[in-house]
Each structure stands twice: as C-alpha cells, then as structure tokens.
Amino acid sequence: MSLTGTPFFLTSIVLLVIAVVLPLAIWSRIAGPPMLRGLARLLMLLFAQVTAITVVFVLVNNANNLYDTWGDLLGxxxxxxxxxxxxxxxxxxxxxxxxxxxxxxxxxxxxxxxxxxxxxxxxxxxxxxxxxxxxxxxxxxxxxxxxxxxxxxxxxxxxxxxxxxxxxxxxxxxxxxxxxxxxxxxxxxxxxxxxxxxxxxxxxxxxxxxxxxxxxxxxxxxxxxxxxxxxxxxxxxxxxxxxxxxxxxxxxxxxxxxxxxxxxxxxxxxxxxxxxxxxxxxxxxxxxxxxxxxxxxxxxxxxxxxxxxxxxxxxxxxxxxxxxxxxxxxxxxxxxxxxxxxxxxxxxxxxxxxxxxxxxxxxxxxxxxxxxxx
Missing domain, CATH: 3.40.50.1820 (Alpha/Beta hydrolase fold, catalytic domain)
Structure with a gap:
C-alpha cells in the first residue's frame, strides 16, 4: 500500500474511528482478572494514540510531500x-x-x-x-x-x-x-x-x-x-x-x-x-x-x-x-x-x-x- 496513496489515508482514518469507538463500546464489558482488564484497556488507549499520530503524520506528509515511499520513511x-x-x-x-x-x-x-x-x-x-x-x-x-x-x-x-x-x-x-x-x-x-x-x-x-x-x-x-x-x-x-x-x-x-x-x-x-x-x-x-x-x-x-x-x-x-x-x-x-x-x-x-x-x-x-x- 502506497505511503502517499488514498487507500493508506482512508485505512488510517478507519483505524482511528475504530480506536475511538472500541473503548466506548466495550470498556466496562471487559471480563477477567483485574490485571487482564487493565492490560486490555491500556492496549486500547495505546492503539488510539498510535492511530491518531498516524493520521496526523499522513496529513502532514501528504500536504508537504516529505516522504514519497515507505523506503524513504524507513530508510x-x-x-x-x-x-x-x-x-x-x-x-x-x-x-x-x-x-x-x-x-x-x-x-x-x-x-x-x-x-x-x-x-x-x-x-x-x-x-x-x-x-x-x-x-x-x-x-x-x-x-x-x-x-x-x-x-x-x-x-x-x-x-x-x-x-x-x-x-x-x-x-x-x-x-x-x-x-x-x-x-x-x-x-x-x-x-x-x-x-x-x-x-x-x-x-x-x-x-x-x-x-x-x-x-x-x-x-x-x-x-x-x-x-x-x-x-x-x-x-x-x-x-x-x-x-x-x-x-x-x-x-x-x-x-x-x-x-x-x-x-x-x-x-x-x-x-x-x-x-x-x-x-x-x-x-x-x-x-x-x-x-x-x-x-x-x-x-x-x-x-x-x-x-x-x-x-x-x-x-x-x-x-x-x-x-x-x-x-x-x-x-x-x-x-x-x-x-x-x-x-x-x-x-x-x-x-x-x-x-x-x-x-x-x-x-x-x-x-x-x-x-x-x-
């Protein structure tokens, strides 16, 4: 998937929406021992942060043409x-x-x-x-x-x-x-x-x-x-x-x-x-x-x-x-x-x-x- 293409941009938006909606939907429904529930909630928060950062990066990169390819970005x-x-x-x-x-x-x-x-x-x-x-x-x-x-x-x-x-x-x-x-x-x-x-x-x-x-x-x-x-x-x-x-x-x-x-x-x-x-x-x-x-x-x-x-x-x-x-x-x-x-x-x-x-x-x-x- 191209770094600067529309599919990657839309995918990042969809993942961000999921990352926001998921905790709202299942936060209080997570079962299991307290440590397991805490870990699951922490992972959801981290997922939300990563997807938010990704969307911001994609917007900035596409607006300023900083990196063309994944190879350019990852070196x-x-x-x-x-x-x-x-x-x-x-x-x-x-x-x-x-x-x-x-x-x-x-x-x-x-x-x-x-x-x-x-x-x-x-x-x-x-x-x-x-x-x-x-x-x-x-x-x-x-x-x-x-x-x-x-x-x-x-x-x-x-x-x-x-x-x-x-x-x-x-x-x-x-x-x-x-x-x-x-x-x-x-x-x-x-x-x-x-x-x-x-x-x-x-x-x-x-x-x-x-x-x-x-x-x-x-x-x-x-x-x-x-x-x-x-x-x-x-x-x-x-x-x-x-x-x-x-x-x-x-x-x-x-x-x-x-x-x-x-x-x-x-x-x-x-x-x-x-x-x-x-x-x-x-x-x-x-x-x-x-x-x-x-x-x-x-x-x-x-x-x-x-x-x-x-x-x-x-x-x-x-x-x-x-x-x-x-x-x-x-x-x-x-x-x-x-x-x-x-x-x-x-x-x-x-x-x-x-x-x-x-x-x-x-x-x-x-x-x-x-x-x-x-």
Missing part, C-alpha cells in the same frame, strides 16, 4: 549504484558532448496530487551513478505549433530535507500557479524539472560529491541536466538554466549555481542557509573540508579572489533568522557580474512552511524570466 532505500571519484568538475574525465543521447520513456506522474501535465521517468545517471525519478512539466507553449522550432529555458526545482521530488508540484502547486500565467504571457514559459534529491538513508547529501558515498552534485548538474536536453526542446547553454529551492534545497540551489556558472545562470533560494552544518543530517556539514567548500560564501569568496566572479544571478528570500541574513552575506560579497537580490519575508508570514514558499512562486518566476533566455 531502507538507496538510490546510489556507484559513487566514483569524478574529480573537481564532477565529470570523471568524460565529456557530455562525446556521450550518446540518453532517450527516456516518460509516463504520467503516478500521484494525482501533482496536478495535470506532470510526467515522470526513472533515470540512471551515467556520470553520477545515481538512480532516481525525475518529474517534468512542459509550459503551455511547448506543444503550440507556433513554438515548434523554439527551445525553452529550464528551471530545476529542489525540495527541502526531507523532501519529495514532487513537492514543488504537489505542495507548492507550481504548475497550477504558473500554467495560466505563462499562457497569458505574464511569465516567460519554461520547462520545470524536479529530480529526486533524497538519495541515501537518513542523510541530506548537501548536493555534494563524496567518493564512495554519493555524487549528488553530478546527478543534478550533469545527468539530469543532460537528460532534459536530450529529450526535450531545452536550451543547453548556461543562460537557459536556473535552479530554485527552499530550505535545504535553497542551500543547494545557491551552491550549485555559484559552483557551476558554466551550467546555470541563476538561482532562487527561499529560507535557506549558507553553512551546511545548519542541517544536522547534512553529509557536507559533517565533513570539515566539505563544510567550507560547499558554503556559497566560500565559493563566492574563492571566485572573487581568483579574479573570476561568476556570472550568476541569485534571488534570496527569507525572514530574519531564516534565510535573510544568508542572503545579505552573499549580497555583500557580490562583485559584477555576480548579482544578489535579497527579499525579506515578514516574521508573521507563516514561518518555515510550504505556505510561505508557495506564495512566492509567481514572484520568483517573474524574476527568473528576466534572467533566462532560450
């Missing part, structure tokens, strides 16, 4: 086939231009909560060694004959941790919000891509490459990126690509865009952080070297010191103590052609929640439309 799934040493560029000495096209079979998304038009595929990363699902949504203009010869910009969407690849579509309603606005010309049309980011048991990869553990950076910035170029009319130049993330995904978006200006032109970071150690389960945060190397502040400082400020545009939003200061830190370091726009969220806007990030979707995509071209 029994691994999506890493191999994690070779891929070197500083994350390519392992290989060139994408020399690789054959990787044509994928797509199918409608298996969860109706993501809305219409979202399709998915299971991708085996040829460079990263990662295996995972990737969700794709095409703008209304994609199948319009008037646009048949046009390539489209792409925005790669990253969730928080824990977080499902479909969270942007399910919890943030990104396609439902943007589809009509793109159709009316209010927002520039773009392909939306949401890859799996939960790759290891009980760990946030921090979107880094760690030999022998995971090549999360190469999965997102090489394999997923090239697969989209191979299968859709997507631009393949940096000015056609951007990242957007919230919470841990915001950290990843800023880090990857600054580290790979040859692959991405812009990034949106909502309620994120610079120091990966602020996420207790971050593999990057637990490694002293990676903690520094994967900090967007360090990446920007190093690029500036080398006389090569990245041609990267960042949009950072957050409340005080929840992303805003991280954005100010980056803004103070930015040297042309790097630009950093910081937007402060009101303290009473809703906290560190999907509601806050969902409300920002139209605004951030208007901004992205000004940064990207096909």
């Amino acid at each position: 029994t799934d691994s999506h890493v086939a191999v994690a070779k040493d891929l070197g500083p560029d994350g390519m392992g000495g290989r060139q994408i231009k020399n690789q054959p096209r990787q044509i994928q079979q797509f199918r409608p998304a298996d969860d109706p909560k993501v809305g219409p038009g979202v399709q998915m595929t299971n991708l085996k990363g040829r460079i990263s060694g990662v295996v995972g699902e990737v969700y794709v949504w095409l703008p209304p203009q994609y199948n319009d004959p008037a646009f048949r010869n046009r390539k489209f910009p792409v925005v790669e969407l990253l969730p928080g941790y824990p977080g499902s690849a479909k969270a942007w579509f399910g919890a943030l309603h990104v396609a439902e919000q943007l589809g009509p606005k793109m159709q009316r010309g209010e927002i520039k049309p773009a392909i939306l891509v949401a890859p799996r980011t939960t790759l290891l048991t009980g760990a946030d990869t921090g979107c880094v490459n760690i030999t022998g553990k995971v090549n999360a950076d190469s999965w997102l910035t090489v394999d997923v990126r090239q697969m989209i170029v191979d299968n859709f009319r997507a631009g393949d130049q940096p000015h056609s690509w951007a990242l957007a993330g919230y919470s841990a995904g915001a950290h990843c978006a800023a880090k990857l865009a600054l580290a790979h200006p040859d692959r991405y032109r812009a990034a949106v970071a909502m309620s994120g952080y610079n120091d990966p150690a602020l996420e207790p389960d971050s593999l990057a945060g637990k490694d002293p070297v990676l903690r520094v190397q994967s900090n967007p502040l360090h990446i920007l400082k190093a690029a500036n010191a080398a006389g090569r400020p990245p041609r990267t545009a960042l949009y950072v939003s957050g409340a005080a103590g929840d992303g805003y200061q991280a954005g100010i830190g980056l803004q103070q370091l930015a040297k042309r052609p790097t630009t950093v726009t910081v937007h402060q969220i009101a303290a009473n806007a809703g906290g560190h929640t999907t509601v806050v990030w969902r409300n920002q979707v139209p605004e951030i995509f208007r901004w992205l439309g000004m940064q990207l071209r096909a």
Whole structure:
C-alpha cells in the first residue's frame, strides 16, 4: 500500500474511528482478572494514540510531500549504484558532448496530487551513478505549433530535507500557479524539472560529491541536466538554466549555481542557509573540508579572489533568522557580474512552511524570466 496513496489515508482514518469507538463500546464489558482488564484497556488507549499520530503524520506528509515511499520513511532505500571519484568538475574525465543521447520513456506522474501535465521517468545517471525519478512539466507553449522550432529555458526545482521530488508540484502547486500565467504571457514559459534529491538513508547529501558515498552534485548538474536536453526542446547553454529551492534545497540551489556558472545562470533560494552544518543530517556539514567548500560564501569568496566572479544571478528570500541574513552575506560579497537580490519575508508570514514558499512562486518566476533566455 502506497505511503502517499488514498487507500493508506482512508485505512488510517478507519483505524482511528475504530480506536475511538472500541473503548466506548466495550470498556466496562471487559471480563477477567483485574490485571487482564487493565492490560486490555491500556492496549486500547495505546492503539488510539498510535492511530491518531498516524493520521496526523499522513496529513502532514501528504500536504508537504516529505516522504514519497515507505523506503524513504524507513530508510531502507538507496538510490546510489556507484559513487566514483569524478574529480573537481564532477565529470570523471568524460565529456557530455562525446556521450550518446540518453532517450527516456516518460509516463504520467503516478500521484494525482501533482496536478495535470506532470510526467515522470526513472533515470540512471551515467556520470553520477545515481538512480532516481525525475518529474517534468512542459509550459503551455511547448506543444503550440507556433513554438515548434523554439527551445525553452529550464528551471530545476529542489525540495527541502526531507523532501519529495514532487513537492514543488504537489505542495507548492507550481504548475497550477504558473500554467495560466505563462499562457497569458505574464511569465516567460519554461520547462520545470524536479529530480529526486533524497538519495541515501537518513542523510541530506548537501548536493555534494563524496567518493564512495554519493555524487549528488553530478546527478543534478550533469545527468539530469543532460537528460532534459536530450529529450526535450531545452536550451543547453548556461543562460537557459536556473535552479530554485527552499530550505535545504535553497542551500543547494545557491551552491550549485555559484559552483557551476558554466551550467546555470541563476538561482532562487527561499529560507535557506549558507553553512551546511545548519542541517544536522547534512553529509557536507559533517565533513570539515566539505563544510567550507560547499558554503556559497566560500565559493563566492574563492571566485572573487581568483579574479573570476561568476556570472550568476541569485534571488534570496527569507525572514530574519531564516534565510535573510544568508542572503545579505552573499549580497555583500557580490562583485559584477555576480548579482544578489535579497527579499525579506515578514516574521508573521507563516514561518518555515510550504505556505510561505508557495506564495512566492509567481514572484520568483517573474524574476527568473528576466534572467533566462532560450
């Protein structure tokens, strides 16, 4: 039974009803010695508590798309086939231009909560060694004959941790919000891509490459990126690509865009952080070297010191103590052609929640439309 499916949700509701009604019906009718009656009543109370907690968990999980599968929840799934040493560029000495096209079979998304038009595929990363699902949504203009010869910009969407690849579509309603606005010309049309980011048991990869553990950076910035170029009319130049993330995904978006200006032109970071150690389960945060190397502040400082400020545009939003200061830190370091726009969220806007990030979707995509071209 699927963790996020309707059958499991209904089953949890039925069990909760039984757990409430059962004690009312038989509490005084339980026979036997006092110890046995006490034990039976205790078990009924425990059953009621467990079913109540289960219903709350299901509601929260389905609303925020935290865990996709039982394997994600229980930590029994691994999506890493191999994690070779891929070197500083994350390519392992290989060139994408020399690789054959990787044509994928797509199918409608298996969860109706993501809305219409979202399709998915299971991708085996040829460079990263990662295996995972990737969700794709095409703008209304994609199948319009008037646009048949046009390539489209792409925005790669990253969730928080824990977080499902479909969270942007399910919890943030990104396609439902943007589809009509793109159709009316209010927002520039773009392909939306949401890859799996939960790759290891009980760990946030921090979107880094760690030999022998995971090549999360190469999965997102090489394999997923090239697969989209191979299968859709997507631009393949940096000015056609951007990242957007919230919470841990915001950290990843800023880090990857600054580290790979040859692959991405812009990034949106909502309620994120610079120091990966602020996420207790971050593999990057637990490694002293990676903690520094994967900090967007360090990446920007190093690029500036080398006389090569990245041609990267960042949009950072957050409340005080929840992303805003991280954005100010980056803004103070930015040297042309790097630009950093910081937007402060009101303290009473809703906290560190999907509601806050969902409300920002139209605004951030208007901004992205000004940064990207096909």
